[in-house]
Amino acid sequence: MTTVRLPAATFARRKFLSNTAVALVATALPAINFAADAAPSERKFSPVPGNWRTFEVTTRVDIAKPQGVTKVWLPIPSVNSDWQKSLESNYSSNGKTQLVTDSVYGARMLYVEFAENEAKPYVELTSRIQTQNRAQDWTQKTTAAEDADTLKYWTQPTSLLPTDGIVRKTALEATLGAQTDAEKAKKLFDWIVTNTFREPKTRGCGEGDIKTMLETGNLGGKCADLNALFVGLCRAVGLPARDVYGIRVAPSAFGYKELGGNSASLKGAQHCRAEVYLKGYGWVAMDPADVAKVMRQETPEWIKSAQNPLVAPVNKALFGGWEGNWMAYNTAHDVSLPNSKGPKLGFMMYPTAETAAGRLDSYAPDDFKYQITAKEIKA
Numbered sequence: 001m002t003t004v005r006l007p008a009a010t011f012a013r014r015k016f017l018s019n020t021a022v023a024l025v026a027t028a029l030p031a032i033n034f035a036a037d038a039a040p041s042e043r044k045f046s047p048v049p050g051n052w053r054t055f056e057v058t059t060r061v062d063i064a065k066p067q068g069v070t071k072v073w074l075p076i077p078s079v080n081s082d083w084q085k086s087l088e089s090n091y092s093s094n095g096k097t098q099l100v101t102d103s104v105y106g107a108r109m110l111y112v113e114f115a116e117n118e119a120k121p122y123v124e125l126t127s128r129i130q131t132q133n134r135a136q137d138w139t140q141k142t143t144a145a146e147d148a149d150t151l152k153y154w155t156q157p158t159s160l161l162p163t164d165g166i167v168r169k170t171a172l173e174a175t176l177g178a179q180t181d182a183e184k185a186k187k188l189f190d191w192i193v194t195n196t197f198r199e200p201k202t203r204g205c206g207e208g209d210i211k212t213m214l215e216t217g218n219l220g221g222k223c224a225d226l227n228a229l230f231v232g233l234c235r236a237v238g239l240p241a242r243d244v245y246g247i248r249v250a251p252s253a254f255g256y257k258e259l260g261g262n263s264a265s266l267k268g269a270q271h272c273r274a275e276v277y278l279k280g281y282g283w284v285a286m287d288p289a290d291v292a293k294v295m296r297q298e299t300p301e302w303i304k305s306a307q308n309p310l311v312a313p314v315n316k317a318l319f320g321g322w323e324g325n326w327m328a329y330n331t332a333h334d335v336s337l338p339n340s341k342g343p344k345l346g347f348m349m350y351p352t353a354e355t356a357a358g359r360l361d362s363y364a365p366d367d368f369k370y371q372i373t374a375k376e377i378k379a
Contacts, residue, residue: 045254045313047133047323049083054130054377055249057266057327061351061370063121066114068356070095073337074125075348076108079244079328083285085130093123100338107330107348111338128377129327131249134285136320138182141280146240151277154240158333160208160346161232170214171236181278184237185286189319192230192288193306195219198296204363205270208243208346224347226289227274240277245349246328247271249374253323256314258297259290260325266372267365270349273322287318327374 057077063070072095077086091097095114101107114121157163174191178184199220206225210232213219219229227243234241248261248269261269274286294314295303306315335345337352342359345352350362351370360368 043255043310043313045256045259045317045323047135047254047317047321049133049135049324052085052130052132053250053324054128054379055327055374056126056128056377057247057249057372057374058124058126059351059370059372060124061122061353061368063114063353063355064367064369066118066121066355068116070114070118070121071339071354072110072112072114072121072123073340073348073352074110074112074123075245075329075350076110076125077127077129077246077327078106078108078330083132083134083324084328087128087130089125089127091123091125093121094118095121095123097123098338102330102332102335102348104334105330105332107332107335109337109348113339127327131324131327133324134321135317136281136284138281138320142282144282145279146277146282151240154242154277155235155238157235158346159344160210160333161228161235162211163232163236165211166214167211167232168236171233174233175237181239182281184239185234185276185278185284186319188230188233188237188239189286189288191233192226193291193315196221196226196229196288196292198222198226198289198292200297204268205272205349223272223287223289223293224349226292227272227287230286230288231274231276234276242275242331243272243333243347244275244328244331245270245272245347246326247349247372248326250325250376252325256294256298258293259314259323261374263374263376266374269372271326272347272349273326273328284320285318285322286320287322290318290322291315 059074061072076089080086091110093112095112098111100109100111110125112123175184175187178187196219202222206222208224208228210229213229231241231243247266248271250263251260275283276286277283291306291314294311298310303311330348332348335348340354342354352362353360
């Protein structure tokens with residue numbers, strides 16, 4: 001058995017990829033005390049930065065049916081910013097372990113390889129992070145700016161996020177009349193909320209194939225579809241944007257059951273968010289997919305209007321903010337897993353494994369046999 005403690009390391013890579021986020025100005029909005037059992041019409045959603053929370057997140061994988069050489073890849077938090085600090089990680093396993101890093105995006109992962117004769121392969125990874133709420137103060141601007149190479153990088157297409165053809169056509173139509181970056185982002189955010197919808201039957205977080213979504217007119221999906229579409233549309237009109245892949249680690253402090261995770265069992269709690277770079281504001285948090293989630297799943301009845309009293313606070317706050325009950329893993333696309341015989345991953349947000357029979361289904365944790373839990377560490 002191997003047990004290793006990893007320091008909070010910074011891996012060398014190109015300067016314009018070294019930081020996952022830049023400073024955001026703290027909001028001037030007052031804190032709101034909210035009871036989780038308040039009536040839906042009384043609910044408020046206004047995350048306020050300032051209070052850091054510490055979590056330990058543990059992923060345990062037990063391969064139920066190993067065949068031949070078994071391989072496992074687990075994402076490790078790679079984000080260090082003004083809203084998250086990725087600290088140390090510890091892991092134990094009866095396989096051969098190696099810490100690896102995606103050379104393009106800097107996403108960290110633990111790679112474990114098990115011998116053919118290992119009857120009960122397992123690996124357990126625990127990562128400690130600190131996180132806080134984000135909220136943009138739209139009354140304050142900043143003169144700080146990212147370098148041109150960084151901004152250009154985050155407008156490039158990926159395999160699932162093309163920026164030409166129907167994607168660009170849709171983005172141009174949606175932003176018609178917008179003059180500033182912030183106006184363009186707001187029109188695209190509103191377009192996503194108005195035209196897409198949460199589809200509970202979508203497996204996992206979705207696939208994020210935005211060209212197919214637009215070509216077929218099937219605009220239902222989950223966060224990796226809806227937020228990816230937002231990011232792709234932003235890039236198509238020259239706004240630097242990126243998906244941030246992670247997992248909810250605690251219930252929402254604002255009483256929205258769909259915006260939190262059960263710390264004792266984070267099955268299905270994976271969630272990606274988005275950031276867009278706006279001139280005068282820097283990198284700004286966005287999450288139109290969670291607006292759609294509240295509209296579709298917070299109540300038994302599908303809410304069709306973002307102006308509904310239950311939805312309106314979320315719709316307002318998630319244009320420029322998000323709640324800090326969530327841990328980010330990385331911002332990586334088109335991920336090549338080292339020593340894998342399978343295809344690239346569109347994103348790295350789930351445990352991934354392969355046996356001689358092929359790649360296991362990351363969206364089926366009970367069949368895959370993995371469990372993720374979180375524990376808040378109080379000062």
